[in-house]
Amino acid sequence: MSNKKATVFVRLKDGVLDPQGITIQKAILNMGYDQVASVRSGRFFELEINAEGEQGDKKIEEICSKLLSNPVIENYTVEYEK
Amino acid sequence: MSNKKATVFVRLKDGVLDPQGITIQKAILNMGYDQVASVRSGRFFELEINAEGEQGDKKIEEICSKLLSNPVIENYTVEYEK
Numbered sequence A, B: 001m002s003n004k005k006a007t008v009f010v011r012l013k014d015g016v017l018d019p020q021g022i023t024i025q026k027a028i029l030n031m032g033y034d035q036v037a038s039v040r041s042g043r044f045f046e047l048e049i050n051a052e053g054e055q056g057d058k059k060i061e062e063i064c065s066k067l068l069s070n071p072v073i074e075n076y077t078v079e080y081e082k
Helices: A019-032 A053-068 B019-030 B055-068
Strands: A004-010 A038-051 A074-081 B003-011 B036-049 B074-081
Touching: A004 A053, A019 A038, A019 B055, A038 A053, A053 A074, A053 B019, A074 B036, A074 B055, B036 B055, B055 B074
Parallel strands: none
Antiparallel strands: A004 A038, A004 A074, A038 B036, B003 B036, B003 B074
8 A cells, every 4th residue: 555645734714813823923013024914824734644545535534624623713625645 | 016925834844753743643543543654743824925026035034934933943935826
């Protein structure tokens, strides 16, 4: 069985307040850069999986929705690479 | 001046212990998925910038190294989109 790599990106849904992003934007302003219009923060996870084809994809989707993201306030996207 | 979007990915350097990733991997195992070989965690930031061309790029590089990442243990990559 070959190894498969998946990267899961978890970001806050549109309209959900992002205090971390706001704080970073303020810090950037305080550093003297006034060109930054907005900052949104997110997390990502790089998973290596020992499963082939669609079987692996299903597993990753389950892991994302059950463990890696909070579906009430967050969206996730998955990018696969061989 | 047009708006420019940059996404900054911050990940731990190779060899640096990732306790969050290890914890997530254990949680995945406890959920009954034994196919996940490794998990590495990271963060990303989506910045909107009011600056054109290379001027904006330089600003983002400075923000990354001074504010968004800890260069002792972390690497960052930047992806630009128009």
